[in-house]
Amino acid sequence: MRARLGRSAAQLPLACILVGGTWAAGRQIASEKxxxxxPPVQIDSDGTVF
Structure with missing residues (x-):
């Protein structure tokens, strides 16, 4: 991926690749579907974590 985009490990860390291939891709697919x-399940929450 880095070679194809011409980026170094510092410019394109693995975390960015994983986010782009999971969360971002999921949001794009959801917007199409x-x-x-x-999201298919929506939760009304004030942010409290138990």
């Missing part, structure tokens, strides 16, 4: 790209 569901109106507005909202």
């Amino acid at each position: 569901r109106n507005g790209g909202v």
Whole structure:
């Protein structure tokens, strides 16, 4: 991936590659499959973690 994009490990760390291939790709697919790209399960939460 880095060679193809002409980037070094410092410019394109593995974490960025993983995020791009999972979270970002999932959001893009969701936006194509569901109106507005909202998650299939929505939770009303104030952010409290138990």
